[in-house]
Amino acid sequence: MKLISYRAQSSTHLGVVIEEDKVLSLSSLHDLYKDCISQEFTIPNDMKQFIEQNETALPYAEALIDCYLNDQEVKDLPSCFLSDVEIIAPIAQPEKIICVGLNYMDHCKETNMEPPSSPVIFSKYANAIIGDKAAIELPINSNQVDFEAELTIVIGKEAKCISEEEAEDYIFGYTIMNDVSARDLQFADTQWSRGKSADTFAPMGPVIVTKDEVGDPHQLDISLRLNDEIMQQSNTNQLIFRIPTIISFLSQSMTLKPGDVIATGTPPGVGMGRDPKVWLKDGDFLSITIENIGTLSNHVKKHHLTKYNEHSLLTSK
Template structure:
């Protein structure tokens, strides 16, 4: 199932995307479904089968909207945790001049960074070296603590896409990554959450990023150093993962920092990330107006 949050004529919906249609569970289920996907995920054992039945039986055409006419929203705008894994493709380690890590390299983003499909990424006033990073992101389905690798898949609800936007000058100036990684709009996410059954093997998905129509990153999740189960198990030894938590699994080679000459995002740029079975996340870039003295 492909789940989305969307708005139509200022009304908020959660729903299912089928082909060119967005089917509103909000309208189909009246008071049966919550208003946000995070709560839907918390109750997914009950609500996923119910959603499937209602969609199959649907005779309410007012609950079906053309995808082209709705505004796709961030699927989970305020997760408890946004956890990111750095240096998780060996070729990306090489292009950054860093050794492959012995264990997952972890950093966090905050909810201020989340924007949705077709939203703007804003270059902050204090950075001139803003980069793109295509990433497969895991959405946790139920509370997980002290989980083994063998159990980890049970705790996955599904997958989405994240663009781990990074201000490289701030990231490396600070000696730690937080300020350069979690500026406003630095975590475009979506457009959908695809349940794990529909997504297929998360370790064999084509992943690519285009910048202004040019392919910059082109790889496969089979090249991940640490697998999804390894990451979930590793994290759960230290922290309790909650439904709706998002884990970005790392980026493949081809980022702007690793190129000669380096490629930094600029006003007017357009980015599109495509991950097999998950979809395409597109965003555009704007320069902060204060940067120009306005």
């Protein structure tokens, strides 16, 4: 199942993508077919709440979709084209945005860093999250903004001190994240938070695909295009630390919660690893495609100072 969060007619909806270009509102399906299903359940409009109840929510949503697909008399089709709605980030406020650094061998080489002996972990914050088609803003204090295509895990239930063998049971699904990074800020500090967590630096989506539909997450082609040029192209079979290892490793220290997202690292081809280096600029267009999930697209724009911003800068000098 491909789940999506979107806005239409000033309201936020939770939907399921069908036929690649159409979305069905789950709440509309509920209104149409709730009397046809013995199970009683109310579809939330928030993805995080849906994931928190996924053991009930997923079977119920599947039953609604089956009713819709088998209904030969339905008049008011609760579907619309994706091009007619505003796709927003699938999860706007996860409790945790966890990222794994240096998790492809060739990426370690291009950054002149030794392959790690255990997962390198850092965090982003919810202010960085934007959805498909939204703009990545270049911050005023950085001239070296880079891109990173990443397969991202969505946690489905609370996980604490779990083994690698148990990890699969705690995965809800997968999405795409662009781990946008201000390299000059990242390496000026002794840790990476500032360079990784500027506003708009975590484009995510456009969908969450449930794990049953993704298949083997370690056999997915992953690529990133900058304008018309392929910059990153690899396969998740090149991950140094595989997904069960990452989840188990994290759960030894922190309790993972439903809706938490874990970006698994980026393959080679990032801007800082090129000669000459490639930094994002106003007007650029980025698209990340991961097999069995879809394509996340964002444009880049320069941050424009407001009068308040200008006053703040002047008074701080």
